[in-house]
Amino acid sequence: MTVAILPIFCYDDEALRRDNATVDDAASLSELARDMGETMLAARGLGLAAPQVGRNVRLVVVHPRLIPGITPEENAEPVPLVNPEYEPSGGLFSDKEGCLSLPEIYGRVARYDRVRLHARDLDGGELDFVLDGLAARAIQHEVDHLNGVLFVDRLFKAQRMLLSRKLKALAAQTARGWRRIVPDDLGE
Numbered sequence: 001m002t003v004a005i006l007p008i009f010c011y012d013d014e015a016l017r018r019d020n021a022t023v024d025d026a027a028s029l030s031e032l033a034r035d036m037g038e039t040m041l042a043a044r045g046l047g048l049a050a051p052q053v054g055r056n057v058r059l060v061v062v063h064p065r066l067i068p069g070i071t072p073e074e075n076a077e078p079v080p081l082v083n084p085e086y087e088p089s090g091g092l093f094s095d096k097e098g099c100l101s102l103p104e105i106y107g108r109v110a111r112y113d114r115v116r117l118h119a120r121d122l123d124g125g126e127l128d129f130v131l132d133g134l135a136a137r138a139i140q141h142e143v144d145h146l147n148g149v150l151f152v153d154r155l156f157k158a159q160r161m162l163l164s165r166k167l168k169a170l171a172a173q174t175a176r177g178w179r180r181i182v183p184d185d186l187g188e
Helices: 026-042 133-146 157-175
Strands: 047-049 059-062 079-088 092-099 102-112 114-120 126-132
Touching (some): 026 047, 026 059, 047 133, 079 133, 102 133, 114 133, 126 133
Antiparallel strands (some): 059 079
């Protein structure tokens, strides 16, 4: 079983903005989920959505420390979530956010501080968790990717203006076919 580190598509690649297909056969995504998990870990991320690696299906992988009841010692493998959805159950909280598809770009985004996550695992089993804090923020961020939304779309206009030069530079790189390759090609 060979694991591949996948190139990460960056702002403003059209793959990040497409509609993403609901998954009927979760088991068919096992290789993609494994490769996405390795890519996420290599990039030192907390989550990765399929559109970020050019696959337009409703699949995300998240770091195991984000899921209640799983500790890295028990299961160091990233957790695949098929067709994830969430219900907000807390108040809004603004905090700094970044994204593997927007390297070196950060902004304050308002997100719910508590959500109930509904998803399926790769065997088709139902997953249902209540997530707080960073885990809730990460799930909302990844589900946004599945809906063609990037965190910079949620910034106030003034924040976007402050980041406009960096966003234009990244969009120009992307237009020339650049993909983020990890271990990180940014020299981190």
